[in-house]
Amino acid sequence: MSRIPKLPVAAAKENKPGLLNRRPISRTLVNGLSDAEKKNLLLQHTKTSDADRKHLLQNNSKPTVLNGPSSSITAARLKRTASAPAPGTAPAKVTKVEKKPTVAPKIPPYDYKARFNDLLEKHRVVKNEYNDLKDKHTEVSDDYEKIKESGETSARERDMLKDKLLNTLNDLRERTTALESIKLDYEIQKRENEELVHKTKVLAEVTSNLNKKTSDFDTLEAEFKEKTRRYNALLAESKVLKAQSEKLATLSIDYDKLTVDYEEAKNKILKYEADVEKLQNILAGMYQGQRDLRNTIQDLKGNIRVYCRVRPPLDSEMSKPLFNLNVVDACTIEVEKVELNSMSQSTRKGKSQHTFSFDGIFTPHSSQETVFNEVSNMIQSALDGYNVCIFAYGQTGSGKTYTMEGGCGSEQYGIIPRAFNFMFTCMEDLKRMGWQLSITASFLEIYNEVIYDLLNSCKDQSNHDIKMVNSKGTDLYVSNLKEEEVKSSHDFIKLMIFAQRNRQTAATLNNERSSRSHSVTQIKISAINEKLKEKYTSHLNLVDLAGSESGKTTQRMDETKHINRSLSELSKVILSLQTNQSHIPYRNSKLTHLLMPSLGGNSKTLMLVNVNQFDECFGETLNSLRFATKVNSCRTVKAKKNLTMVDT
Numbered sequence: 001m002s003r004i005p006k007l008p009v010a011a012a013k014e015n016k017p018g019l020l021n022r023r024p025i026s027r028t029l030v031n032g033l034s035d036a037e038k039k040n041l042l043l044q045h046t047k048t049s050d051a052d053r054k055h056l057l058q059n060n061s062k063p064t065v066l067n068g069p070s071s072s073i074t075a076a077r078l079k080r081t082a083s084a085p086a087p088g089t090a091p092a093k094v095t096k097v098e099k100k101p102t103v104a105p106k107i108p109p110y111d112y113k114a115r116f117n118d119l120l121e122k123h124r125v126v127k128n129e130y131n132d133l134k135d136k137h138t139e140v141s142d143d144y145e146k147i148k149e150s151g152e153t154s155a156r157e158r159d160m161l162k163d164k165l166l167n168t169l170n171d172l173r174e175r176t177t178a179l180e181s182i183k184l185d186y187e188i189q190k191r192e193n194e195e196l197v198h199k200t201k202v203l204a205e206v207t208s209n210l211n212k213k214t215s216d217f218d219t220l221e222a223e224f225k226e227k228t229r230r231y232n233a234l235l236a237e238s239k240v241l242k243a244q245s246e247k248l249a250t251l252s253i254d255y256d257k258l259t260v261d262y263e264e265a266k267n268k269i270l271k272y273e274a275d276v277e278k279l280q281n282i283l284a285g286m287y288q289g290q291r292d293l294r295n296t297i298q299d300l301k302g303n304i305r306v307y308c309r310v311r312p313p314l315d316s317e318m319s320k321p322l323f324n325l326n327v328v329d330a331c332t333i334e335v336e337k338v339e340l341n342s343m344s345q346s347t348r349k350g351k352s353q354h355t356f357s358f359d360g361i362f363t364p365h366s367s368q369e370t371v372f373n374e375v376s377n378m379i380q381s382a383l384d385g386y387n388v389c390i391f392a393y394g395q396t397g398s399g400k401t402y403t404m405e406g407g408c409g410s411e412q413y414g415i416i417p418r419a420f421n422f423m424f425t426c427m428e429d430l431k432r433m434g435w436q437l438s439i440t441a442s443f444l445e446i447y448n449e450v451i452y453d454l455l456n457s458c459k460d461q462s463n464h465d466i467k468m469v470n471s472k473g474t475d476l477y478v479s480n481l482k483e484e485e486v487k488s489s490h491d492f493i494k495l496m497i498f499a500q501r502n503r504q505t506a507a508t509l510n511n512e513r514s515s516r517s518h519s520v521t522q523i524k525i526s527a528i529n530e531k532l533k534e535k536y537t538s539h540l541n542l543v544d545l546a547g548s549e550s551g552k553t554t555q556r557m558d559e560t561k562h563i564n565r566s567l568s569e570l571s572k573v574i575l576s577l578q579t580n581q582s583h584i585p586y587r588n589s590k591l592t593h594l595l596m597p598s599l600g601g602n603s604k605t606l607m608l609v610n611v612n613q614f615d616e617c618f619g620e621t622l623n624s625l626r627f628a629t630k631v632n633s634c635r636t637v638k639a640k641k642n643l644t645m646v647d648t
Ligand SMILES: Nc1ncnc2c1ncn2[C@@H]1O[C@H](COP(=O)(O)OP(=O)(O)OP(=O)(O)O)[C@@H](O)[C@H]1O
Pocket: 310, 311, 312, 314, 364, 394, 395, 396, 397, 398, 399, 400, 401, 402, 403, 407, 514, 515, 516, 546, 547, 610
């Protein structure tokens, strides 16, 4: 009988891993492994189990006794099974035994010899098989030794691996513990972080609330300050009030007395007011009467009034010889010139003496105020609703412009600016009587029979024509002429200066033009009285005529022609009016046409003839005085007021 190694038992004795000796892998140990490590360990365990199982099968299935050919077949089969390589191990070296099936002839029982031979043969076969098996056993033993050796190596490696695994597991456990600790720390920190975030949010809310409250506090503080200020002010006021109330208490006694006095005074005032109204009505009646009286006197005096004004020599003219001029009385003037012999200047040739009578004489000493006082009745008439024309006539340099416009300073003011001061003063009285007045002014110049608007600085002014306001032809206007409303004397002075400048500019362009043109200041007065239901419009023309002397140069001749023509037409108109002609030639010159409403029957005219006393001007002075006498002799029909009733 061959010795069959019992590997599992030996392995068990040696405490080597095997089927019987295998301990289950520690659950705790496995739990510490990753999934991949667990899978690998299980595979290894399974493989080892399979190898053990085969080993056991190989050892336990081997028959201990072999009987006959069936036993040898079984042994051969076992041998084949044993020699088959275990999965995962190197295949064992297998010796193939070729066996031919033999059919043994049946030996009779009596044939002992044959039977002995057969047994011998069988013995030989078995012996051979035994030898084979013995060889095989040796081989298997060798293999076993080798396998045992490799098993031991494997066991050592496994132990090492086990140790390693244990170490790894320990390490893993430590790391897991550390990880758990880290996780715990992380959780704590996470929780702390969340708390921190929450606290930050809360802090932001608190900060926002704090800001709002700070702002509210600021507002409240400002309000508090303001209220404190007001309180202090009120406190001060209350102190004052307290003092005043104390005074008031004293005063209230006086007040009671005063109330009685007041009632008495009130009754008196009411009485006075009634008296004032009565007086105002009387005054209005008197004003009306005075107005009527004034105009009646003027009518009686005549509606063409002529005054003569003698200009004093200027400082620069003191050396000039003068003719004799005697003011006989307030209305008479006497001019006298001694004619000297041309051969001998010391002998007298003859005497030229002339006496002229006018409505008034203004001597060289008469002031601007004196002149205006005499003229102011005419301005008053214009305010009363009459058409009025005041013109200054005389040779160049005789003082026409000075009389009409005046010089610098209010004392030197001439008729035109004074007329405005006067009108605005009278307007106050008229307002009290219920009259509302509006005044417009325009300034024009007639030069060489062309009309120029002095309120318009434009050079081309050929578009001004004299036109009729209505079909009756009693009222005229100049087309495209600028009219400015005047609300005060100051307004008017500004306008007048503007017009004077425009006239001077034209005069500079055309030498001495101002002396050779007629300057007309047109004033329109519109008045309405709602109480009396009356209204009127009147015109006041203030004219500074061109110098009346004859010209000496060609240009002057041309101008003189126009001037003489217009002045002669003026003279003709006045003469026609004097002789009550049916046709008055107003339209023959721009000047007479323009002055038609002021010269005609329904108007008042005042002429100021200005003269020089210079010897050299004697002839021109005589001409002027003769012309003025002619005008003075005119007696126009009674002037009529332009009064109409207000449409209700
Ligand atoms: N009554 C007067 N008192 C003082 N100075 C006067 C008087 N009249 C005129 N003059 C002065 O005499 C000068 C000539 O007067 P003004 O220019 O008024 O004459 P005019 O007749 O208007 O001349 P022109 O026809 O050239 O306009 C001016 O310097 C003016 O100031």
